Amino acid sequence: MAVLTERAEAGLRAIVGERIRTDRVERRMYSADIGEMPRLVKPFVPAGLAGAVVRPLTEDEVIGIVRLASAEGLKLVPRGASTSGYGGVLPVEGAVVVDVSGMHEILDVDSAARTARVQPGLIWEEFERKLAPLGLALRLYPSSTPSSSVAGWLAQGGAGFGSYEYGMFKDNVVSARVVLPTGEVREFSGDDLANLVADAEGITGIITEVVVMLRDLEPETHRLFAFDSATSLHGALSAVSAAGLPLWSITFLNPESTRLKKTLPHRHGHPYEEAHDRYEPVLPEAFLAVIAYPSSREDAVGAALADIAARNGGSELPADAAEHEWEQRFAPMRLKRVGPSIIPTEVVVPLRSLAAVLREIDAKIGQPFVLEGMVGKGDRVVLLGFIPHDSRTFAFNAAFALSLTVIAIAKRHGGAAYSTGLYFRREATSVLGADRVKRLEYFKRAMDPAGLMNPNKVLGRSFIDVVTGFAATFEPLIRPVANLMKPPTVVTLKERKGIPEDVAYYAYACAQCGYCVHTCEEYSGRGWMSHSPRGKYLYLREVMEGREKFDQKMVDTFLVCTTCEVCNTRCQLQLPVEHSWMTMRNRLINEEHRMTFPPFEMIAASLRGENNIWAGKRDKRADWVPEDIAPKIKEKADIMYFAGCTASYVTTDVSEATVRLLDKAGVDFTYMGTDEACCGIPMKVAGKWDQFEEIYVHNTTEARKRGAKTIVTSCPACGLVWKEMYAELARKRGDEFEFEVKHYSEIAAEAIADGRLEFDHEVNKTLTFHDSCHMGRAQGVYDAPRELLKAIPGVNLVEMEHNREEGLCCGSVVTLIGEAPVAPVLGKMRLDEAVDVGADALVALCPCCQVQLRASADKKGIDMPVDDLSRIVMEGLGFHIDSQNDYSLEMWGYFEKFIDLMQPENMAALMVGLLPQMMDAMPVGMKPLMKSMKYVPGGLALMGAMMPAIFPVLAPGILNRVMPDMLKAVDRHVGALPEDMAALMPDLLPKTMDSLMPNYLPLLIPYITPKMIAYIRTEL
């Protein structure tokens, strides 16, 4: 397996610093695109495993990389978002992938000229979003807008929404700056741009800037028409074109597409979505044309369009159905969910031949064929087809040949393949034209004779071309067999190589479209694909195919997801993505007994002994209850307040405000008091599901004792646990689950609405509201907290750029525990948005979000107070409750020191400090034996080599004996602890070390061994 030379790697590091990866997993993540080749064809594909991945942030860095590559004989592969499927981003073995996704700024906008100069990795969706406030919009965009990049579309070439009016993307580019294979930078425009940069898939250089033409932002009209035959659709589209109707975009679907869509399962996996989120218009199984145009053109378009449709046998569908289909425009691959694989095919055909092409496809493809069409400027229609199939079956190999059938049909009618890439280089002349091919060949000979830039793409031949050429030549003979090769009628869910059955299915179904990548909290805090949902599904596929095996680093990668659920909302297949990582946590930690993050073991010990995560004493859990409220709390009531750990021990302003609010609203409620235990979510995300189940039993039993029917929480995570996780566990165990669950904000909003509560005090502040992920995306509660804030006199509520379903995560709990330095990076993103909208304070309702955001503001020096919703609500009701801001920071400080201590290198250092005591604690005879080894030639080296085997056997006994000294050393490391925490430590630490030992020691030994050998050599 080729890897970089040390010199090359050092050279790259000198240019990009830490933004380089050479580990096998990451190289694999960057050696794939969205395409899925059949197993039998894969060996012929001239691509391999990248030698390294680099993420430059400036043009100078790109120049440096190119020059170094030239000097060291490296091959380079430019990569945008890797949403193409023609192999254009697949590296030859050992090549360096140059990921430009970090270069994603808009450099300047010329509103008068309606152009913008942007960096190459800018994602279309972000581009459009930032243009809107300037009154500008994109002239056209691809249906991969949520993930693909500007330079990627220029280099790949293509049409999109808006191509009916504006043509191909390259026709809408003023110029592009490109770092050539020589390291020189050239600005391309006009003919040179169209011939040497567009569609060239990076073989001529790396694009570092693009000047894009824009249009004015205008309200848009969307209309939907149904046609019962290809002929009728064709007739209408031709008539629209002949009449010169000033439309902006025309796309269409075939009947199979609508039929299969009806079989799609519900969204991401939360029960509330079933009730609230599922509007599906009843659409006829016909050809459906979706048409868009600026509303200002209504006079020119409106009636004429309806008339043309009617004359061609079409019927217009209701406006809400049109809007629905328009909103679905970025989900062309959603049907992959029923596959779990697809056989894709993409061609360009003349509009005049459309009906004939569609009829021939219908006649010749004997498998379900989903088709989407995009009508371009002039006589061009792009057809993107999918056959849902199952790549895990042998039949997939043969059925794949049907993609060539569609190309053959297109060519017979004057069309061509859509693109070249790696797989269709033999089609280069028909895709690009003979002249362009010659110009590209000439350019490559002159500027890149060593073939540095993206080898094996667009030009040239290799064995894969012989394979595809053979298949194309014998297409008529292969087709009947391919048509017989159907996928299984019932898709089977099977566990594979230890991956649970549902996750295994989702991993194969994932389209690798990348919509979930740049918005993922875990990814955006780090920037590497293995941390994104797309990367994780790809990794799981690699595990299932036997090419990867889980190691601790990948276990950690699955654990460190914040559970923000943004991925669920982004996934065009509506996969329950975050749920997959939850399932994996159980599999990896609970069932396979791999190591969770070490601090979770201390939390687990605290939970077992004291029922809370903050290492407080269980008999102090209810100390926060205000004296005047305590007598009003009922022993038994229908409604029970569940405070949770953080609001009980740290942010007690939250619990106090909540019970005062309930009291003021006239709600009779009960409370578990010192019998309440943590809801258990830390154990759920830590993968310790058995312990979670113990907690479930405890809490539901205690709730029943108090006659509770409705559980009211102040912590959204507690709410989610009660509402879904306990309910699901109850279902699995066959237990009754009678509880309804509400957040206090919902109860308060009801009380405001029916007049039981009335705000009579002003809070004169501009506030912005942070949607907690577990409250918003996970439970669908967005309005109640906003209604409360808006009802308080004097409050000016402003929204941050990302809000409600799109709201950014605070970056909390698992990040803090798993990779603490990343947490403030994520927290800062959220706080910056609050600063940008001029808020006096950011209001949150989750105690954990509050701790994380306060800690982030503190670390990053951001002047943005973080306040609690219930506290502010109580202010509006004339009751002041002191904020626990400072106390929560202080408590978090202790936690952080433990998290730091438990990093393997720090725990090893602590143990090294105890070497004398550890030597004394060895079994009888061991110490003299070790001492004697230093007199035996090579003895110490031998001992060092044997440590991984010896130490785990000795460690439990040694640690027991040195525990008193260890406790003192911990004291020295973390400093003075709160009284209760300090008192509990002698109980917690041994339990923590006990649970950790089997997995933790291998991580400690490499740090301890050299020090121990040195100690024996010099001190014994």
Ligand SMILES: Cc1cc2nc3c(=O)[nH]c(=O)nc-3n(C[C@H](O)[C@H](O)[C@H](O)COP(=O)(O)OP(=O)(O)OC[C@H]3O[C@@H](n4cnc5c(N)ncnc54)[C@H](O)[C@@H]3O)c2cc1C
């Ligand atoms: C759901 C979905 C919908 C799609 N819809 C459309 C559509 O409507 N229209 C369409 O045309 N395509 C579509 N595509 C295909 C793909 O999204 C587009 O080709 C897209 O433009 C590729 O952009 P990218 O950033 O992902 O580029 P990549 O896939 O990363 O790269 C594409 C090619 O460009 C090269 N490249 C990337 N960046 C640079 C650079 N900075 N300098 C030089 N070369 C570079 C790469 O080496 C590669 O050869 C779709 C794909 C998906 C998954």
Ligand code: SF4
């Ligand atoms: S839940 Fe959030 S952090 Fe986790 S994978 Fe999804 S988007 Fe990323």
Ligand code: SF4
């Ligand atoms: S998880 Fe969904 S959004 Fe992410 S790459 Fe897969 S299909 Fe696309």
